[in-house]
Amino acid sequence: MSDRNHSAPVWQAPVELEPLRPAPDGGGGNRPGPDEFAGPAGAEKVRDISRWNWAVPAFFGGVFALVLVVLAFDASDLLSRAFASGYAFGLGVSGLLALVVFAALWLALDEAISIRRLRRIDALRAEAERLVIADGHGSAGHFADAVSGFYRDRSDLAPAIESLHTSVNDAHNDREVIALIDRQVLAPIDQSAYNSVLRASRDTAVATALSPSAALDVVIVLWRNLKLVREVASLYGARPGRFGSWRLMRRMLANLAVAGVAEGLSHVAVEALGGSIAAAISTKLGQGMVNGLLTARVGVATMVLCRPVAFTPANRPSLGRVRTELLSVPKDVL
Amino acid sequence: MSSKFPDWNNLAGFGEKMLDQALGHVGSLAGRMLEGNVRLGVTGLRRAGKTVFVTSLIDNLIRGGRLPFMDVVASNRFLAARLRSSPDRSAPRFAYEKYLANLTATPPHWPAATTGVAQLRMALRYVPVSSMRRSIQPISTINLDVIDYPGEWLMDLPMLNQSFAEWSSLTLELIEHQPRRQIGARWLHWLSTVSADQTADETTAKEGAAHYTEYLHACRRSQANLSLVQPGRFLEPGELAGAPVLTFCPLPAPASGSAPAGSLWALMSGRFEDYKTNVVRKFFLEHFARLDRQIVLVDVLGMLNAGPAALHDMRMALTACLEAFRHGRGGWLSKLTGGQIDKVLFAATKADHIAASQHGNLKNLLDMLVSEARNAIRFEGATVDTMALAAVKCTETVTTEHQGRKLACIQGTPLGRQKPTVLFPGSIPDGPDLFPLDIAQPYRFMDFEPPAGVGRDGRGLPNIRLDQALNFLLGDRLT
Ligand SMILES: Nc1nc2c(ncn2[C@@H]2O[C@H](COP(=O)(O)OP(=O)(O)OP(=O)(O)O)[C@@H](O)[C@H]2O)c(=O)[nH]1
Ligand SMILES: [Mg+2]
Numbered sequence: 001m002s003d004r005n006h007s008a009p010v011w012q013a014p015v016e017l018e019p020l021r022p023a024p025d026g027g028g029g030n031r032p033g034p035d036e037f038a039g040p041a042g043a044e045k046v047r048d049i050s051r052w053n054w055a056v057p058a059f060f061g062g063v064f065a066l067v068l069v070v071l072a073f074d075a076s077d078l079l080s081r082a083f084a085s086g087y088a089f090g091l092g093v094s095g096l097l098a099l100v101v102f103a104a105l106w107l108a109l110d111e112a113i114s115i116r117r118l119r120r121i122d123a124l125r126a127e128a129e130r131l132v133i134a135d136g137h138g139s140a141g142h143f144a145d146a147v148s149g150f151y152r153d154r155s156d157l158a159p160a161i162e163s164l165h166t167s168v169n170d171a172h173n174d175r176e177v178i179a180l181i182d183r184q185v186l187a188p189i190d191q192s193a194y195n196s197v198l199r200a201s202r203d204t205a206v207a208t209a210l211s212p213s214a215a216l217d218v219v220i221v222l223w224r225n226l227k228l229v230r231e232v233a234s235l236y237g238a239r240p241g242r243f244g245s246w247r248l249m250r251r252m253l254a255n256l257a258v259a260g261v262a263e264g265l266s267h268v269a270v271e272a273l274g275g276s277i278a279a280a281i282s283t284k285l286g287q288g289m290v291n292g293l294l295t296a297r298v299g300v301a302t303m304v305l306c307r308p309v310a311f312t313p314a315n316r317p318s319l320g321r322v323r324t325e326l327l328s329v330p331k332d333v334l
Numbered sequence: 335m336s337s338k339f340p341d342w343n344n345l346a347g348f349g350e351k352m353l354d355q356a357l358g359h360v361g362s363l364a365g366r367m368l369e370g371n372v373r374l375g376v377t378g379l380r381r382a383g384k385t386v387f388v389t390s391l392i393d394n395l396i397r398g399g400r401l402p403f404m405d406v407v408a409s410n411r412f413l414a415a416r417l418r419s420s421p422d423r424s425a426p427r428f429a430y431e432k433y434l435a436n437l438t439a440t441p442p443h444w445p446a447a448t449t450g451v452a453q454l455r456m457a458l459r460y461v462p463v464s465s466m467r468r469s470i471q472p473i474s475t476i477n478l479d480v481i482d483y484p485g486e487w488l489m490d491l492p493m494l495n496q497s498f499a500e501w502s503s504l505t506l507e508l509i510e511h512q513p514r515r516q517i518g519a520r521w522l523h524w525l526s527t528v529s530a531d532q533t534a535d536e537t538t539a540k541e542g543a544a545h546y547t548e549y550l551h552a553c554r555r556s557q558a559n560l561s562l563v564q565p566g567r568f569l570e571p572g573e574l575a576g577a578p579v580l581t582f583c584p585l586p587a588p589a590s591g592s593a594p595a596g597s598l599w600a601l602m603s604g605r606f607e608d609y610k611t612n613v614v615r616k617f618f619l620e621h622f623a624r625l626d627r628q629i630v631l632v633d634v635l636g637m638l639n640a641g642p643a644a645l646h647d648m649r650m651a652l653t654a655c656l657e658a659f660r661h662g663r664g665g666w667l668s669k670l671t672g673g674q675i676d677k678v679l680f681a682a683t684k685a686d687h688i689a690a691s692q693h694g695n696l697k698n699l700l701d702m703l704v705s706e707a708r709n710a711i712r713f714e715g716a717t718v719d720t721m722a723l724a725a726v727k728c729t730e731t732v733t734t735e736h737q738g739r740k741l742a743c744i745q746g747t748p749l750g751r752q753k754p755t756v757l758f759p760g761s762i763p764d765g766p767d768l769f770p771l772d773i774a775q776p777y778r779f780m781d782f783e784p785p786a787g788v789g790r791d792g793r794g795l796p797n798i799r800l801d802q803a804l805n806f807l808l809g810d811r812l813t
């Protein structure tokens with residue numbers, strides 16, 4: 001009896017309600033537009049984790065302001081000297097200066113946008129997780145709208161989003177809606193992202209196996225990884241800028257460390273090839289494998305970080321296919 | 335000259351073509367041999383929603399537009415489904431077209447209660463997942479066999495394992511309790527005028543069977559909507575209407591312990607055995623043999639409406655029937671028919687009668703009701719799942735305000751009306767206390783008309799979780 005009182009505080013007998021009068025913000029009917037979804041819950045969670053300390057922003061903000069002041073002084077100095085040595089020269093220099101300032105602002109804006117998009121993905125993922133845990137009904141409509149709003153200008157996803165909206169109905173609970181987003185919108189992206197990962201890991205494996213020097217290896221791996229990160233991120237709509245992809249790389253390096261890559265490269269080589277084969281082939285090829293596998297891990301980590309809905313154990317991308325792909329590399333190289 | 339001889343330059347090509355053709359034949363032959371069969375047992379007591387479920391299943395597989403949770407559809411590997419003639423000619427074909435026409439007519443109406451067995455086979459074509467299989471057979475086919483029958487017949491299943499004496503004493507024990515006692519008053523009165531030892535004569539037997547049949551009909555009609563009514567053919571005789579095999583009824587055991595040959599007991603007991611072998615066993619052997627998958631449809635909402643007695647009754651009936659299946663190895667029905675069911679889904683039907691936010695509670699309630707059967711089936715090694723579904727979705731969930739409270743309501747046309755309305759159908763408790771004493775009639779879930787214009791969009795009948803049910807039941811056979 002007490003149980004029952006907890007679950008239904010007021011007993012409501014079945015009634016018929018006339019006239020038809022859906023409430024203004026009913027679960028199924030009128031949803032707020034995609035832009036109204038700011039994801040504050042998610043944003044807060046992110047800040048929580050990174051332990052807020054006032055001294056950090058004060059320090060960096062102060063340094064940044066000082067640098068700005070110094071630069072401004074320098075610039076005005078430069079300008080006055082340039083104008084002193086000739087009017088036309090002065091004009092030219094100020095034109096250059098203006099161009100530099102403008103380009104810097106442009107880059108900063110670009111970075112800001114890309115960082116905002118990453119934040120938004122984080123917020124979406126946190127929201128999806130919250131909905132799945134709450135296991136409720138009627139709130140995932142906002143989320144579906146937020147996701148389709150996020151991919152609004154992606155014409156390649158338009159059919160998927162269209163089919164998402166036709167298949168979601170009022171009877172689906174939040175988990176089901178999120179599962180549908182997962183399979184209908186994100187699964188095709190996963191597919192192409194995984195193909196990019198395969199390609200990149202093959203590229204690095206072959207290139208580093210053939211490259212003559214270790215220094216060149218490092219350059220190749222870094223460059224190809226960065227390119228892969230950008231490819232994968234933009235597939236998921238994260239669109240990282242230059243700085244943004246470095247940020248992503250950094251986060252992923254942390255991820256990789258957690259994933260146990262730091263254990264030792266020889267271990268990875270054996271994992272990639274199976275002990276007996278690994279022993280049989282040259283170290284150079286082995287290094288190629290290792291680099292290929294590392295690249296694949298970076299790629300998969302990027303997928304995990306850029307996906308608006310976290311992978312489930314059922315659809316988490318595995319390195320299995322990467323391994324089989326890499327096993328065919330020695331044949332191609334030799 | 336050149337025309338008399340084959341074109342030497344092209345001889346190799348010619349040979350290749352021959353080989354190709356031959357291989358093509360082999361390929362299609364192998365393809366046919368590799369066709370799988372799945373027999374899906376649709377099980378449910380009367381009015382549970384079997385006919386509607388089968389109709390919607392066929393329609394949705396044919397049109398394929400509302401099955402996003404079927405993996406084979408979601409991954410674009412599903413090609414098409416089409417009806418095929420069944421290899422078994424002993425039963426009429428399931429009248430899918432007629433039922434669909436009923437549902438999509440203006441005004442739409444539900445199929446009538448089923449009076450006989452019907453079956454249907456459909457072929458599902460899909461692209462296999464594994465590249466190995468694709469190289470042998472780029473397109474695979476499985477045949478899905480379903481049968482539909484009156485729910486009353488299912489109640490005959492437990493009788494197969496009982497003797498006349500056992501069955502009689504169980505039935506007489508049941509009728510001791512209300513509401514059966516009152517419903518069966520006339521038959522009980524007749525029983526008091528006869529004795530098991532008296533000499534058998536056809537008129538008495540006919541009289542007894544008539545009274546008993548009337549009692550069964552009254553049980554079915556009653557407010558309590560009783561499920562445990564046996565034998566099923568007394569209610570839905572099918573082709574057996576008026577046959578002498580249906581003239582018996584339970585009797586109290588003879589006082590002396592055994593009855594002489596030629597007594598009423600001997601006559602009725604003989605007919606009971608006859609009924610078991612020639613009617614029940616025959617039916618289940620023919621149609622339940624070699625089932626691979628099973629879905630058990632349960633009208634939980636209807637039982638809640640009818641009250642505690644009905645719910646208890648349904649639970650007993652269901653347990654008795656499912657015991658026969660004893661999925662996996664070792665159940666007596668599977669010994670009889672050679673069946674090997676490895677997946678069972680329990681589904682609470684007509685989930686569209688309540689607001690979608692209540693589906694979780696409905697599923698939990700079903701879990702609770704079938705927990706014993708579920709554990710037994712799991713123990714035998716089959717996979718079991720439960721869900722709340724609607725084969726034909728007739729309502730929309732809307733949120734409305736009522737006396738200052740927000741209520742999750744449904745919008746649809748109640749049975750027998752013309753206009754849609756919004757109503758709060760009531761809620762399902764999430765605890766085990768289903769019938770609190772302080773509320774007189776806590777549940778009044780209404781039936782609904784199929785929505786006007788249903789199925790006109792060509793995507794298949796709208797449903798709730800039919801795709802998830804099918805994915806559970808057939809998904810692994812479509813890989
Ligand atoms: N709203 C709704 N009602 C349903 C659904 N399925 C069945 N019903 C209702 O339940 C009634 C019985 O459904 P049937 O499919 O005929 O039941 P059955 O199990 O074939 O019954 P018998 O043939 O008597 O054994 C229908 O007339 C409908 O009113 C459903 O998915 N949604
Ligand atoms: Mg029927």
